[in-house]
Amino acid sequence: MQLLWHRGVAQLASARGLGPRGRRFESFHPDQYVIYPSEFQMVVFFKNTMLDPEPLPPYKNTEEIHSIEYPSFYDLQDHAEASLIKKGIARYLIPRNYEKSIRRHQALGSPIVRKVVMGTIGRITTSGQGGNYRLDSRRSPIEASANFAFRGSVFNEAVHTIGALPSSFLLANGLIEGKGVTVSTISLVGIGFNLSLVALQRYNRARMIQNVDTELSSGHVFREGYENYLGIDGRAVDNYIIDSFKEKWEQKQSAINVSEQ
Numbered sequence: 001m002q003l004l005w006h007r008g009v010a011q012l013a014s015a016r017g018l019g020p021r022g023r024r025f026e027s028f029h030p031d032q033y034v035i036y037p038s039e040f041q042m043v044v045f046f047k048n049t050m051l052d053p054e055p056l057p058p059y060k061n062t063e064e065i066h067s068i069e070y071p072s073f074y075d076l077q078d079h080a081e082a083s084l085i086k087k088g089i090a091r092y093l094i095p096r097n098y099e100k101s102i103r104r105h106q107a108l109g110s111p112i113v114r115k116v117v118m119g120t121i122g123r124i125t126t127s128g129q130g131g132n133y134r135l136d137s138r139r140s141p142i143e144a145s146a147n148f149a150f151r152g153s154v155f156n157e158a159v160h161t162i163g164a165l166p167s168s169f170l171l172a173n174g175l176i177e178g179k180g181v182t183v184s185t186i187s188l189v190g191i192g193f194n195l196s197l198v199a200l201q202r203y204n205r206a207r208m209i210q211n212v213d214t215e216l217s218s219g220h221v222f223r224e225g226y227e228n229y230l231g232i233d234g235r236a237v238d239n240y241i242i243d244s245f246k247e248k249w250e251q252k253q254s255a256i257n258v259s260e261q
Contacts, residue, residue, distance in 0.1 A: 038219020080231030105203035
């Protein structure tokens, strides 16, 4: 729970990374304590104070502000500030449905591969320090999960995809030249090993996206200054809020027009 004392919406401190956007200094609320159940609703409140007077004047009561729904991970993906190339990369990296992706990789045995990896190579990594195998406990859960999804798992996937290429070449060459079962078996083992680790990274990424979605549904947001190369960060949260305000304003205007007819 977040408890704030404020004298009208226009006199609160500025929000995370929102920038100067036609700020209004008229006060619309009497002095009061206001409880905001989540970080997200605080950001919504601050963003509301910085909307341009036209065509979206700030809402004048907290009930309207609280009506903005928490975003899902996919809402932020849709509102990400990223180039077309980066959006294309995001479409490749991010499963369309993380729950289905998790179930699919569980059926393929990725949890077993994960247990083996963390019981061997993973032992040389330091718990809580981040990197390519573990979450960074120094960051909030939403940011640690996003970092692992978009950095650690992507790096590992690239490494093992490249690692499968020599074995694939060796297999193809062995089949062409008829080098026998031994070479083919070794090549297949190498390919299978690397592809199982590629699948593990996609499984881990789906799980991390699920973590981010869970944090968002609980009202948590990214801290000020946090960004990632896919734009799924505080900038996307801000864009989502602005579009939500616009949608509600258009709905209100539409209802007024209908009542006047």
